[in-house]
Amino acid sequence: MLEQAVAYKPQDGYPLWITAKRYWLPAFEANTSDDALTLILLHSTSFHKETWEPTVQRLFQLVTNAADTGGGGLPVKIREAWVIDCPNHGVSAKLNEVALREPEFFDNFTCEKYARAVHHFLSAGPERGARVDFRSRNLFGIGHSLGSVAMTILQHLSPPIKFSAIILVEPMLSPAGPEWLYGLRSRLVKYAYERRDVWASREHALESLKKGKRTEIWHPKVLELFVEFALRSHPGSDHEFTPYNGVTLACTREQEAAMYRDVEGPTKPVTDLNEACTRMPVHIVFGDVNDFLPREVHEAVVDPSSGRRFASITRIPKVGHLVPQQAPEQLAEVIFRCLTTSSMRSKL
Numbered sequence: 001m002l003e004q005a006v007a008y009k010p011q012d013g014y015p016l017w018i019t020a021k022r023y024w025l026p027a028f029e030a031n032t033s034d035d036a037l038t039l040i041l042l043h044s045t046s047f048h049k050e051t052w053e054p055t056v057q058r059l060f061q062l063v064t065n066a067a068d069t070g071g072g073g074l075p076v077k078i079r080e081a082w083v084i085d086c087p088n089h090g091v092s093a094k095l096n097e098v099a100l101r102e103p104e105f106f107d108n109f110t111c112e113k114y115a116r117a118v119h120h121f122l123s124a125g126p127e128r129g130a131r132v133d134f135r136s137r138n139l140f141g142i143g144h145s146l147g148s149v150a151m152t153i154l155q156h157l158s159p160p161i162k163f164s165a166i167i168l169v170e171p172m173l174s175p176a177g178p179e180w181l182y183g184l185r186s187r188l189v190k191y192a193y194e195r196r197d198v199w200a201s202r203e204h205a206l207e208s209l210k211k212g213k214r215t216e217i218w219h220p221k222v223l224e225l226f227v228e229f230a231l232r233s234h235p236g237s238d239h240e241f242t243p244y245n246g247v248t249l250a251c252t253r254e255q256e257a258a259m260y261r262d263v264e265g266p267t268k269p270v271t272d273l274n275e276a277c278t279r280m281p282v283h284i285v286f287g288d289v290n291d292f293l294p295r296e297v298h299e300a301v302v303d304p305s306s307g308r309r310f311a312s313i314t315r316i317p318k319v320g321h322l323v324p325q326q327a328p329e330q331l332a333e334v335i336f337r338c339l340t341t342s343s344m345r346s347k348l
Contacts, residue, residue, distance in 0.1 A: 001025060001057050007095065008121055008129035015104075016087040017095035018121045020130060021049055023056050024080040027064060031079045037164075037339065038137040039081035042118065042147030044170075045259045046192075046251055047325070048090030048229040049083035052142075054221045055324050056081050058332035059339075066336075076339045079137070082130070084121055086114040086146065086251075088259075093250040094232050100255065107258045111146055111172075111265035115153035122161050134161065141166040142335065144324050146259065149173060152269045155276045165281040165311070167338050169331065170293065170321050173273060174266045176300040181266050184292060192257040197249045198234065202227050205247055218325045273301075274308060281311035283338045285323065285331065292321035312338060 004022040028036075041052045063076050085092040088100055088109050100106060105113070122134040141163045143151035148171035155163065174180045199205035206227045209215040215223060230251070236244030249256075259265075276282055286298050300306075302313050314334050319327045 001060060005091075006130050007091075008124060010099075011128075012120075014117075014120045015099050015102075016117065017092055018084065018087060018117050018129070019049070019091045019095065020082055020084045020121060022080055022082050022130070023053070023060075024078075025060050025064065027067075028060075028078055028080060031077045033077070035138055036077040036079040037140045038079050038132075038134065040118070040122070040139055040141045040151075040163075041081060041083045042114070042141075042143040042150050043083070043086065043089070044145030044147055044322070044324075045086075046089070046230070046249075046256050047226070048250065049085045050090070050225045050229045051222060051324055052081075052083045053225055054219055054328035055332045055335070056083070058329045059335055062332060062336040063339075066340075076336070078339075084118050086150075087117050088255045089251045090229050091250070093252075093255070107254060109255055109258050110262040111149040111259070111269070112153055114146065114150040115157060118150060118154055119157045119161065123159070139163045140339065142169070143167075143171070144169040145172050145321065146265075149265055149269050152272045152276065156272045163280060165283070165338070166276065167283040167285060167335060168273075169285040169323050170287060171273075171284070171301065172266050172293070173270055173301055174297050175270045175303070175306060176297070178263065178267050180294060180297050180300075184294075185260055188260040189257045192253050192260060195249075195253065197253055198246055199231070199248075200246050202231060202247055205231055218322070219328050222325045222328060274306075277308045277310065281338075281341070282308075283312045284310050284314070285334055286313075286315045287319040287321055287323050287326070288315040288317045289320040311341065 002024050006020045008018040010016055043049055043051050063078055067075050087096050121129055124130065126133045139162065141151045148168040151166055151168065199208060209223055209227065230249065231247040232250045234244050234246040234248045284302060302310060316323060316327055316330050316334065323331050
C-alpha cells in the first residue's frame with residue numbers, strides 16, 4: 001500500500017494546519033472513471049488519522065481479491081482513500097500548538113470544528129492542499145465516533161460537498177437527548193484528566209500500553225501506530241539545557257476533555273442525520289459490546305419510528321466502541337460489503 005502525507009497550511013482565513021494522508025495501490029491508478037470511489041475517513045477522539053491504516057489495508061486486500069477471483073458480484077472500484085486528522089490530534093496537534101491556545105480553540109474544540117476543518121481541506125481545490133478537486137470525485141465517507149458526528153455535520157456545510165454514501169461507526173449521537181450521555185460524559189472527562197500522558201520513550205510507551213486494561217485488546221498494528229502518531233516529543237525536549245527527551249500525548253488531556261464537553265455534539269447533528277438518510281445510503285456499524293454508549297442510545301439511532309432509514313445496520317460481535325482499534329479486519333469486511341452494495345446500486 002502506497003501513501004502520501006499532506007499538510008495544508010493556514011490560509012483563506014482558516015487559522016489551523018490540516019494534515020491528511022492518502023492511501024492507494026498501484027492497481028488503483030487506472031481507476032479514474034467517474035464511478036471510482038474516493039474514501040474519506042475520520043477518526044475518533046484521542047486518536048489520529050493513521051488509526052485507520054489497518055482497516056484500509058485489509059479493505060484494499062478484499063477489493064483486489066474480489067477483482068482477481070471474480071468476487072461473485074460487481075467489482076468495487078476504489079481510486080484512493082484519504083484520512084484526515086482532527087486539528088488538535090495527531091501530527092496536526094504539534095503544528096497547531098500555538099493556535100490551540102487561543103480562546104477560539106482552547107478548552108473549546110467541538111465536533112463541528114472537526115467537520116469544518118475537513119470541509120476546508122476538501123474545498124481547497126486542485127491547486128492547493130491535497131491538489132485534488134474533491135467536488136468532482138465520487139466521495140464515500142466513513143467516520144468513527146467523533147468522526148461519525150463530524151461526517152454527519154459535513155453533509156450540511158456550505159458550499160456543499162456531495163457524498164454518494166456514508167458509513168457511521170459507533171456514532172456518538174443521542175437522538176433521545178443529551179441526558180442519556182451524562183454518565184458517559186463524566187466518565188470520559190475523568191479518564192481524560194487521569195490518563196497517563198508521559199513516557200520516557202516511545203519504546204517505554206509501547207510496552208506500557210501493551211499491558212494497559214483498555215489498550216491491551218487493540219490490534220497490534222493499531223497500537224504501534226498510536227505510539228508513532230498519537231504521541232509527540234515532550235515540550236521539555238525544547239529546552240537547550242537539561243532537556244527532557246520523553247514523549248507525551250499529541251492530543252492533550254485538556255483538549256480531549258474539551259471535546260467530551262461538547263454539549264451539542266451528540267444531539268444537534270441528529271437533524272443532519274435525518275436529512276442525510278433521505279438522500280443517500282447511510283450505513284450504521286455498532287460494536288455489540290456496550291462498553292461506552294448505552295444500548296438504548298444505539299436503539300434510538302436506528303429506531304424505525306424515527307423515520308430514519310438505513311442502507312444497513314451491522315453489529316460486530318465481541319467488539320466494543322473502539323471498533324477500528326479492536327477489530328480493524330472485521331470492520332474492513334463490513335465496509336467492503338457496504339461498498340459492494342453501493343456499487344451494485346449505482347450500476348442499476
